[in-house]
Amino acid sequence: MAVRKTRLPKPYRVQQLDATIRRGRTVHETNLMHEARKLGVPVPAIQHIDPEISSFVMDYVDGPTLKEELYVVSPETRRKQCDLLGRTVALIHEGGIVHGDLTISNVLCGDGKLFLIDFGLGDFSNELEDRGVDLLLLSRAMKSTHTKFHEEIFAAFLHGYSATVGKRLGVETVTKMREIEKRGRYFDRA
Amino acid sequence: MYCLGIESTAHTFGASVVTEQGQILSDVRDAYVSAPGTGIHPREAAEHHSVVAEGVVSSALGNAGVKASQLDGVAIALGPGLGPCLRVGATVARSIASFFHTPLIPVNHAIGHIEIGTLTTGANDPLVVLVSGGHTAIAAFSGGKWRIFGETEDITLGNLYDMFAREINLPSPAGPEIEKLAAKSENFISLPYVVKGNDVSYSGLLTASLARLKAGSSLEDVCYSMQEVSCSMLAEAVERSLAYTRKKEILLTGGVAANRTLQKKLSDVAGLHDATPHVVNQAYTGDCGPQIAWTGMLALRSGVTIAIAESRVKPRWRLEDVDIVWRRQAS
Numbered sequence: 001m002a003v004r005k006t007r008l009p010k011p012y013r014v015q016q017l018d019a020t021i022r023r024g025r026t027v028h029e030t031n032l033m034h035e036a037r038k039l040g041v042p043v044p045a046i047q048h049i050d051p052e053i054s055s056f057v058m059d060y061v062d063g064p065t066l067k068e069e070l071y072v073v074s075p076e077t078r079r080k081q082c083d084l085l086g087r088t089v090a091l092i093h094e095g096g097i098v099h100g101d102l103t104i105s106n107v108l109c110g111d112g113k114l115f116l117i118d119f120g121l122g123d124f125s126n127e128l129e130d131r132g133v134d135l136l137l138l139s140r141a142m143k144s145t146h147t148k149f150h151e152e153i154f155a156a157f158l159h160g161y162s163a164t165v166g167k168r169l170g171v172e173t174v175t176k177m178r179e180i181e182k183r184g185r186y187f188d189r190a
Numbered sequence: 191m192y193c194l195g196i197e198s199t200a201h202t203f204g205a206s207v208v209t210e211q212g213q214i215l216s217d218v219r220d221a222y223v224s225a226p227g228t229g230i231h232p233r234e235a236a237e238h239h240s241v242v243a244e245g246v247v248s249s250a251l252g253n254a255g256v257k258a259s260q261l262d263g264v265a266i267a268l269g270p271g272l273g274p275c276l277r278v279g280a281t282v283a284r285s286i287a288s289f290f291h292t293p294l295i296p297v298n299h300a301i302g303h304i305e306i307g308t309l310t311t312g313a314n315d316p317l318v319v320l321v322s323g324g325h326t327a328i329a330a331f332s333g334g335k336w337r338i339f340g341e342t343e344d345i346t347l348g349n350l351y352d353m354f355a356r357e358i359n360l361p362s363p364a365g366p367e368i369e370k371l372a373a374k375s376e377n378f379i380s381l382p383y384v385v386k387g388n389d390v391s392y393s394g395l396l397t398a399s400l401a402r403l404k405a406g407s408s409l410e411d412v413c414y415s416m417q418e419v420s421c422s423m424l425a426e427a428v429e430r431s432l433a434y435t436r437k438k439e440i441l442l443t444g445g446v447a448a449n450r451t452l453q454k455k456l457s458d459v460a461g462l463h464d465a466t467p468h469v470v471n472q473a474y475t476g477d478c479g480p481q482i483a484w485t486g487m488l489a490l491r492s493g494v495t496i497a498i499a500e501s502r503v504k505p506r507w508r509l510e511d512v513d514i515v516w517r518r519q520a521s
Contacts, residue, residue, distance in 0.1 A: 011462070012425040012455035014418050016378050101387045105434060121386060133343075137387040140338070141434075147333035183343060 001060035002047055022054035025120040030056050032097055032119040039095035041088060042113040063110030070146055079156040086160025088114050094165060098123050098130040103141035132176035191262040193490060195483025198279025199271025199299045200323060201230050203239040205250035206479030208487050212309050214480045215254035218246045227359040229352060236274035243282050250479060258290055265295040265486020269507035270324060276503035284498050293495040295486040300325055300509035302481030307443035309484055310471035315520035317437040319428055319456060322444035323348035323363060328388060328431045331517060338510050339431040340388025348446050350392040350420055357400055365446055368413050375414035379407055383419050388431045390423045417451050425455040432463050443470040492516040
């Protein structure tokens with residue numbers, strides 16, 4: 001089974017800007033997915049790319065998003081899944097890739113694995129700053145969706161993440177995440 | 191019931207009286223105007239506020255035909271904002287509340303922008319896009335609070351326009367002037383477009399826009415391109431948040447909500463997702479008393495008041511830290 005992802009023109013962007021963004025992101029996303037797969041990270045395999053229509057075809061992953069799954073599974077399973085997500089994200093970071101749009105909607109649960117999708121805003125980067133942004137986006141997505149247990153699942157994520165990248169780098173990345181968060185508006189900087 | 195609201199978070203000192211039904215009986219404002227090429231000087235703005243405060247509050251009561259002794263509550267914007275400015279409004283509000291034994295109601299200025307937006311548009315459960323000098327945030331109501339789904343990672347959309355304007359000697363707030371200049375061009379210059387998930391970042395766009403200007407591009411072309419890129423970035427972040435939250439309404443509110451390019455782009459986003467676009471009534475885009483008075487009325491009806499001794503200003507009061515006890519979760 002396959003699925004096609006096509007970036008449609010957006011009426012809210014002038015044509016010149018829109019064309020550049022759509023084509024650029026299509027090429028970039030498929031590149032990143034290919035490299036992430038080479039690192040051994042579960043990512044749908046690319047079958048075909050059509051840059052001129054900002055479109056590509058990839059394997060279909062049969063399963064819910066992690067966002068959906070977290071609503072229905074037991075507390076134990078949701079901790080286990082988020083720990084696994086930490087290990088998965090750590091693998092791309094260690095391989096020099098940042099996702100750029102890391103949310104629990106961009107993670108598919110299938111085949112006992114967690115597949116990362118939607119790399120369109122990602123990048124090749126080893127910068128702590130970019131890794132911190134990934135963690136911040138994920139933390140915010142958890143907080144805004146699963147208001148009752150977001151702390152617990154993010155802690156589980158960090159556990160898995162640190163277990164893979166090592167305790168020191170784990171702490172450094174979280175510290176950077178908090179720093180980026182406080183750059184936002186109206187956080188007490190104390 | 192009558193509630194007096196006092197706004198003094200930044201350049202505007204405003205006062206307003208509203209009724210329990212949401213009628214705005216008065217809306218009086220006096221804004222500190224900075225010299226062209228400069229921004230708000232907090233101390234000077236605070237001095238301005240202390241000079242105009244008595245007249246603005248008296249007129250707000252007079253225009254409403256309400257005596258101070260008839261008030262059921264005095265609402266004050268305790269933050270977020272500039273400390274010296276906040277303290278002027280807070281002092282005035284505390285005096286009235288203390289003298290007439292009227293409950294004092296703490297209001298978060300950003301929540302004020304949201305509530306005046308829902309009051310004037312009838313939006314029920316919107317994805318809120320709050321754009322002003324102090325905010326560029328995308329929020330939705332969940333679990334008793336307005337949760338931030340996306341925001342700027344550095345400067346706000348209002349900052350972008352104001353800081354750009356300052357360099358070319360325009361007065362702030364500069365949004366309307368930049369919009370006028372932008373309308374004279376359709377020549378798009380490539381500028382950095384930075385969206386990170388549901389977040390945006392405008393600092394690189396500011397630097398690049400100023401650099402293009404120095405390199406000889408026309409002011410109109412740069413204004414047009416900067417406005418296109420900045421509003422499209424936010425529109426994309428809003429589209430992502432809309433897809434994520436599945437809300438069926440968008441509410442654009444805050445000072446920069448007056449920008450027609452932004453209004454058009456968000457209306458386009460709404461169209462893509464079968465959502466209804468709302469824009470706060472033009473009269474209440476900028477900072478004003480009614481946003482504080484009406485939010486105060488909602489809070490008062492739910493029993494939210496604050497003791498004078500505890501009514502310290504909170505210059506960095508995040509909107510997502512406020513418990514919204516008066517709003518029910520849409521099912």
